[in-house]
Amino acid sequence: MSKVSKWIIVGILLFTTFHSTPTTYANTQSVVVDTASLHIRSGPGLTYDVTGSLKKGTQVVVLSTSGDWLEIRDGNNSGWIAAWLTTSLDQSTASATTIVSRVDQLNIRSSPAIGSAVLGRMSAGDEALMTRQDGEWAAITYNGITGWVHSDYITKLVEQTIPTSITEPVEQPASAELFTVAVGALNVRKKADLSSKRVGLISRGETYTVNKTNGNWVQITIDNNKQGWVYSFHGTLSSNGTKTAGQPETGTVTILSNGTNIRAEATTSSESIMLANAGQKFSIIKEDRDWYKIALPTGESAFIAKWVVSTGDEPVTAELVDKEKKSRVPGTLKGLTIVIDAGHGGNDRGTTGTRGTDEKNITLLTSELLAAKLTAAGAEVVMTREADTYVSLRKRVAISSQVGADAFVSIHYDANPDPSVAGFTTYYTHPRQKALASAVNGGLASSVNLRDRGAQPGDFLVLRENRQNAILIELGFLSNATEERTVTTDMFREQATHGIYNGLLDYFDSIE
Secondary structure (H helix, E strand, C coil): CCCHHHHHHHHHHHHCCCCCCHHHHEEEEEEHHHEEEEEEEECCCCCCCCCEEEECEEEEEEEEEECCCCEEEEEEEEEEHHHHHHHEEECCEEEEEEEECCCCCCCECCCCCCCCCCCEEEEECEEEEEEEEEECCEEEEEEEEEEEEHHHHEEEEEEEEECCCCCCCEEEEEECEEEEECCEEEEECCCCCCCCCCEEEEECCHHHHHEEEEECCCEEEEEHHCEEEEEEHHHEEEEECCCCCCCCCEEEEEECCEEEEEEECCCCCCEEEECCCCCEEEEEEECCCEEHHHHHHHCCCEEHHHHHHEEEECCCCCCCCCCCCCCCCCCCCCCEEEEEEEEECECCCCCCCCCEEEHHHHHHHHHHHHHHHHHCCEEEEEEEECCCCCCCHHHHHHHHHHCCCCEEEEEEEEECCCCCCCEEEECCCCHHHHHHHHHHHHHHHCCCCCCEEEEEECCHHHHHHHCCCEEEEEEECCCCHHHHHHCCHHHHHHHHHHHHHHHHHHHHCCCC
């Protein structure tokens, strides 16, 4: 054998020994999907194409691993899935660590990335259980929420051992005594499952005794001693309290705008008995659906809509009177207040794509990325929601008025019964909103590779009722399978938010 041949063989052996390759399992291992819908990708990373999807509870065989990605086999198909969205069926145990948050408002995110959706927040001193770490991110369980936090903002405490074997969540005695509803309306279901039959409806501010828990669900007793389950993320759990079940907290409301109607009955068609100005406060007697019954200085009672007030436990995020506008620096957004409205949220999923994408999730991801760009350009950015929570349409409009927004931008994704319909659209309702819609639509057209449907008039409440300059953007059709695959990528969100930013900049430069 020649010397050259020998060196080639040595090289091959060295490459085989030291080259990093995915780990292959000697003994076949299985995992279970632990999220509503999990994408199968062509490679180990978010940049690879989506080739399919798996439903929650699906068990698949793991062929190999690469970092935090698993190569799996599903029937005759194979691909890669995110390991942090699955649970192992291995009966071994894993080391877990108790952590404590070092800061207030620490975001708990759906995946280990700044751009992922916010599931909840921790306050300084709150403890959680860390089950694993991925670089600078820690997977934690906190108050029934499983998600990720950045390790720079936590401190590790005492280690303990927890089982990693996964079965269906087991009903357990309640660790909290009370559940208080935090959203406008919340379905009570027969079983701890979103697909289970609805047995009742409860409202914001109502408090109920917790009977037992099952994963992220709590069982409560409602009217006529009927028991049902609610998703705990849509409320707050507490260990002590004196409120009566089903009764809202009393408190005060603060008027957000001058000339607000106070009415004789809880309806917009009722007679206006007086006008209130920004900053005035009234005591709450009780809640009545989307209205508060309040006490007037005369000793009489009247009604005011929830969407035109701020409650005593809901901090006002800006001055309640007309504020003096700061001068804008040309070429920047400095001095401007922009409200970003992530469409849908909570029990309002929006449309669901042909590949299983929920609109509420990607509107939030897009809005967070847009907020980062506008803030970097000097704007004061206000989000109507920063987590998967329900916010009423009128409350979104009230936030816009409350902060005196220079622009209100509502982010959505579209749907149509005809799956061939495609493209992005920017809507306006009032003629005064058309210039902003045209400028932003132009910015998008120069950034994204979708059909341009133009700036069009549309009758949307968040535009129609908005006193501020407002637009609503539909960033492509989730009902079109090809377009859904495009608009759910990180690259598209980057391009779309860059286009919206450029459009806003062009608009404000043009009106100087």
